[in-house]
Amino acid sequence: MNKPALWTKDFISVSGSSFFLFVTFYMLLVTMPIYALEEMESSPSEAGLITTLFVVSAIIVRPFTGQWIERFGKKKVLIISQVLFLVASLLYLVPDSLWAMLVLRFFHGIGFGMATTVTGAIIADIIPDSRRGEGMGYYAMAMSLAMVIGPFLGLTVMQKWGGFTMIILCAVIAGLALVAGGMIQGSEQPSVHGVMSIFQVQLRAHDLLEFSALPIAIVGTFFSVVYSSILSFISVYAIELQLEEVASYFFVVYAVVLLLSRPFTGKWFDQYGAHVIVYPAILLFAVGMLLLSQVSTGWAFLTVAGLIGLGWGTLFPSFQTIAIQKAPPEKKALAIATFLSLFDLGIGFGSFVVGLIVTKISFSTLYFYGSFYILAGIAVYYILVQRSQSNRLKFEKNESVDYTGEKYN
Template identity: 40%
Template sequence: MENKKIWTKDFIVISVINFFLMLVMYLLIVTIAPFAAEEYGVSTSVAGLVSGIFIIGTLIARLAIGGFIEKVGSRKILLIGLTVTVLASVFYFGAVNLPLLMANRFFHGIGLGISSTATGTMVAQMLPPSRRGEGIGYFSLSSVLATAIGPFFGIYLSQHYEFTVLFMFCLALSVCCAAMYFFVEKAPEVTPKKNVRQTEEKRKSHDLLEKRALPIAFITLLAAMAYSGVLSFISFYADEINLVSAASFFFLVYAIAVLLSRPYTGRLLDIKGNNFVVYPSLLLFAGGLLLLSSAHAGWMLLLSGAVLGLGFGNFQSCAQAIALQGVKPERLGVATSTFFIFLDFGFGFGPYVLGLLVPVIGYQQLYVVLMFVVLAALALYMLFGRKRQKPAAN
């Protein structure tokens, strides 16, 4: 009989590990570019590259690691990822020049890509299929909290202490992740049956992406690209419209909206089906961008943050659950990797593409354009996503 319990000890430990991993990521994302500019006197564009090369490392790791999880097991892969993360955290202290710093950022991105893909796979493997949407919703709150807390602590530490203190804090968090790994008692691995192992390996040895996850992953790419415009340019936009004070609370409001709503939306996904959650989420996402584009008061800016949290914040976790629907248990690692590859691609390369538009159309019109990008994602979901109404039991 299926065990329908979500809040097991292993689930909680893996969620905390994921939270610390993401916390380190966001702590450094907002501080490493200023560090490079201050320490090495590089231009803003080069400093941005120091920050962005992390995403390239993450993408490469996700591309490669899905198949290895299928063969080796997610628990062993997590240990490898955490080891790389700890080493990268140590190497920041030895980054005495720009090439070494960039190499370590790339190396650190690989570590995060390996670790976070493994944690997502382990959670998917241990959750009962009938409650997977709800469980992933709870698990993904660890990333949401890191999104809100990481930038705040990163900016605070960089303003009040030397960067060495920031790197020590990141190292301490990474070591905590590695230590907590040994409290994960179970190894929720699923391997192909012996009588199909050889044919599966022949057919999928070069199959780095899960085909069933591709439609929702591509839709997620568009949504992530749209949200990257908020992440990257909200500070500049707030300065332009004289709402800097309100903008400091923007992501806090966003996180609160997600925290209050995501447990319900995950459960609704399991009970009512995909469309019941995805359609409202994408419509709210589009509406939040439209509200953001027309904000002229602090309350409007913060309200747009709340609406975006209800929209993109819930779509992201539900899309991850949808990417795993109907996927064979031994392919959950590849499906998880596929989803995050497209998500990271949207987050990582979106700012570069959108940055080319800003000088031409400005920030307000940019958010209007991004609203139409989200509506395009909704149209694609209507074409490709409606076939998968309910999760398929694995």
């Protein structure tokens, strides 16, 4: 029996569009604080607001994006969001004060939040059900590659040619995201809603959140809190260990392991189910964090990168796939928005808390206790996802049996 096609033109286009979006995001993530400190003479706390406001605006807009997708269609919302993202990328040449930069970062976050939500919704529609885990894994891999390429490209260009060239390059890459997004065919009927209906948003809880995705979103948030300690502080930890020469290769190794493992882990998810993949991935993530707390050589540091890449790099797309699978077809966009919003909250909250904690304890101690925090995630996943799923299946089975004990036809 032939498998349904996965690598279609639309799948490649939306994955490419997402890749270019995240390359731009990571380029600006690592360079804007430096730009604010050096060019605008901002304080470190003011520079930190540049990242915070971007994330906050992305979180705010995602629930509304789900409503706009239902009203206008995915293709229209995608193009509008990517145009906003491109325009904002070009406008970085304009601000001459911190407050102007903060307003721009908030505006840019809106485009990013909309675009990442709608690309997730599109990919959920075009991946065949029988290859859902495999397809979501490859899609998430595009973001992981961007996480490696973006910071390296942004810092290299800024150091060699300055902020102006770096911003122009960001705009070019954002333009590539728009081109790739425009190549997506789509099969939606033209919308009958007027433009002004974009302001007619619903503020009821079930319009802003997809409740079927909440359990796995909470699990993802639980893990994102500890993952933020790696994302935000791994380079600082490397300097503390006097391993700064290999620090830049941490996420390179992470991505290579991700690339090598993705063809297998996604297929195993589809073949054996989520639980068979999630629990070993949690253990690998925990072992990687434990070893990270003990490393003293470059080779050990990079070996840990591979373990964390295999562990967390498998968990993230698996959680996204679960969020999509549990949502009704018409609510998949809202499910993606719910998952990503809570995940981003975990990253933002985690970075803030970790910054406070490391003023009291060392990074090695932080990562040591972080490994046990990750292991506690086994119980969180079991209670919120696996056990609740089992209870629901038992309830549905009992509902299908009448009082004589005979099943309904």
